[in-house]
Amino acid sequence: MAGDSDPDGLLALSDPLFHCTDGNEILRMAMAHVVGLGGYRLEAGYLQTGDAMVRVASRESGAGAGQAVDRRLRELAEADGPVDFPKQLWGWAFGLRGFGHLLGYLVVSSRLPPTERDHLLITRLIRLTSAALALAAARHREHDDALELDRLRSERALSSQRLDSLRTELRRQRIVDETLADVAARGGGEDAITNAVYELTGLPAVIEDRFGNLRSWAGPGRPDHHSAPPAERQQEMLRQAAVGPGAVRVKDRLIALARPRGEVLGLLAVLDPDGTADAHTLFALEHAVRSLALELAHLRNLAEVELRLSRQLVDDLLEGTGEASAYARSEALGHDLHKAHYVIVVNWRGRPADGSFTRAVEHAAATVGVRALVTCRGSQVVLLTQVKPNGDVLYAALARELGTGTGAVGVSGRCESPASIPRRYQDAMRALEVRRQSRDRDGATSFDDLGLYRILGPGSDRSELEAFVREWLGGLIDYDAQHGTQLVETLSRYFDCGGNYDETATALAVHRSTLRYRLQRIREIGDRDLADVDTRLSLQVATRVWKIMLGG
Secondary structure, eight states: OOOOOOTTHHHHHHHHHHHOOOHHHHHHHHHHHHGGGSSOEEEEEEEEETTEEEEEEEOSOOHHHHHHHHHHHHHHTTSOEEOOBTTBSEEEEEEEEETTEEEEEEEEEESSOOOHHHHHHHHHHHHHHHHHHHHHHHHHHHHHHHHHHHHHHHHHHHHHHHHHHHHHHHHHHHHHHHHHHHHHHTTOOHHHHHHHHHHHHSSOEEEEETTSOEEEEESSOOOSOOOOOOHHHHHHHHHHHTTSSSOEEETTEEEEEEOGGGOOOEEEEEEOTTOOOOHHHHHHHHHHHHHHHHHHHHHHHHHHHHHHHHHHHHHHHHHOOOHHHHHHHHHHTTOOTTSOBEEEEEEETTOOSOHHHHHHHHHHHHHTTOOEEEEEETTEEEEEESSOOOHHHHHHHHHHHHTOOOEEEEEOOOBOSGGGHHHHHHHHHHHHHHHHHSSSOSEEEEGGGOTHHHHTSTTSOHHHHHHHHHHHHHHHHHHHHHHTOOHHHHHHHHHHTTTOHHHHHHHHTOOHHHHHHHHHHHHHHHTOOTTSHHHHHHHHHHHHIIIIISOO
């Protein structure tokens, strides 16, 4: 199978091959030269790219033929070997190798087996192409090595700069640590902390409690009169300051919260209207606020001792205790128990009756003139006060203080003596429960305003109430129990909404047609005429007793 190609064509090809740095282009030039070597026909060219052998180009052949060549190369496992092609007597996959690695393949075919001369030419082309690919790869590696060397040099210079900056920063941080350690050694105190921060940063330092009241100031610009901002604005400021673990800028101040165990007790801030604060300022502020957190936590512990004594007294009064002991203990706490009192019960959805919630209730009550002894009972906060409270005003103050109106307040009648406090506590709990079970479950309710529900209090005969409920709702209760439905609850909501279909469907989160079907089933199962006034009244009272007295 002799060809007319000049073997010196390989010499002419070598110059562009060895000057080219693109492996794909090298392979294309080699592939284009194959047909000039004799009776060869190029079938495909492959280049090793990463872990994959990628087809660079091939003659026009069906997808099936190309896939067959791909499979055959995988079978060869980086070796040279024969490849079968339709209508071609001979086919071969030549491996392109350099530096001990497979760089690619040239796959050729011929109608007749190649002559010795043709085989010599194709072998030379394979070697020439392999050498060019290996040289291109070496150039790429050399270029990458040069880039890596430049990167390492830049990193070294940057690391040196960072090391110098770190030494400077460590010296400044050591000064902060030594200054604050000296504050602690001298007994600490809020004024000592603000003075230290002012000395370290050169910026006025301020300590405020969580309500915005000024506790300490160091540096120029102290106002003659400082009043706490409105509760809503203060809560928004605390929310902004709490977004990060460290100091946060809020307008012209850098603020760090003192919050041991997650509870905000106060804040430490520096005034920085010109934005001159740097990393050193932040470091000093964030370390100083830790000292402040310890100081405020200590003061809190002292206050809690006194509070604990107060709560123990209220707990005993709610359970019932001897009047002589109660009078003596209240006098020791500075509280006159001889006067008439009222019991207030506060519950807020999603807020456990912990220390922060109790203090928030105390603060809100104080803002409307309700000074009280306070304790926690389950999920409620209970207040014992001499002032007859306005429930609506107290609820509004609580909503502002807590930032949400999702809560209820129950207020008892007048307590004439310590002996009547347990009963009045139950009255306040009844008022709270009625409010929570009503359609508008957020707000305040006084026991004196309960009307019918005062009769349905703890003094009622439970067996009679159960019999009454059974008479009017027994069929529906049994049906709900057997079928997992909510017909009694539907009827209760229907009465709560005054018979309004749209409001009832919204309250139950069901479609109007679903509500209409349920009411029809209620009429059928209970055999009651909901249009009859007396029937409606009895059913409504029964649903109330079922929900409030019997717990649904």
